[in-house]
Amino acid sequence: MTSPRRCLTASLCVAAAAMLASPPALADRCDDLAAQLKSQIDGLNIGKTAANVIYLSHPATTQLILGCSNRKFTNELIAGTDTRKPNPEFYDLVARASAIIFTIPIADTLRGATRCMKRMGLLRGDDVQTRFRRLNMHCTRTKTSSAIAVSRGIDE
Template identity: 50%
Template sequence: MRSSLSAALLALFAAFAAAPAHADPCADIAKQLARQIEGLKINFTAANITYLTHPAAKELSLGCRGKDYAIELYAKTDRKMKPEFFNLVGSATALIFTVPKDDATTGTSRCLKRMGIFRGNNITMRYRRLNLECTRTRTDASITVRRGKSE
């Protein structure tokens, strides 16, 4: 009895030891972003959100597996947006959501540029199966790019 129990435990241990380790897909995407976008660095990860840093953005984060979304990019900058910020958000969106960079840059800049007197400070739009939410305050402007779980 004792030898069969130890043999079973040994077989169970060998099965778990031979199983491949599953890497976090969000961490893999963050590493890919850091390799391909100049100046982007991975800061830290907490609660399925990877915080990133870049000179063109005040805040930058990559979220995975939320209640309503599969993956999310959040970027925040000054109210007066610079071309470097548009390029950063377009490049990151293209890499994360696997869409052409031109389309990603067009969609994100269109959302960010729509904020103003006539349309208001909160813009929600869809572009190429991406949900874009742009918000601005007196000092900051931010964009959230999401793809839903069902897409």
């Protein structure tokens, strides 16, 4: 017959081993999301992964980054281009990727991204932040390039 103290110690050891055996699946979820983006968007390639960020590449952009969840937001998509006024392929890529990441219809993400990028100008400046369909959109541009960051807060 075993003593109660020995059973308690054994059950604690089993519980601790079970917790250590299953690491958190945050990185796997982000990798799965990147693989899903690659399978559904033509021409998209997956690059390096570093510090909760997956670098992607596509012919319509010069910079494409998928940020994984952290304390401030669930996921984030950052896309940049070398032109001051992006072409329709850029908008299409941002809309498709945002729709997959945030599970929102493509028409809504296209409308939000277009609205954010078109608001930049003489009156509002070259740094615009908007919200559309619970998405935070931050658009910036310089004399030669423009970029958009789409994210959703943790509490939404």
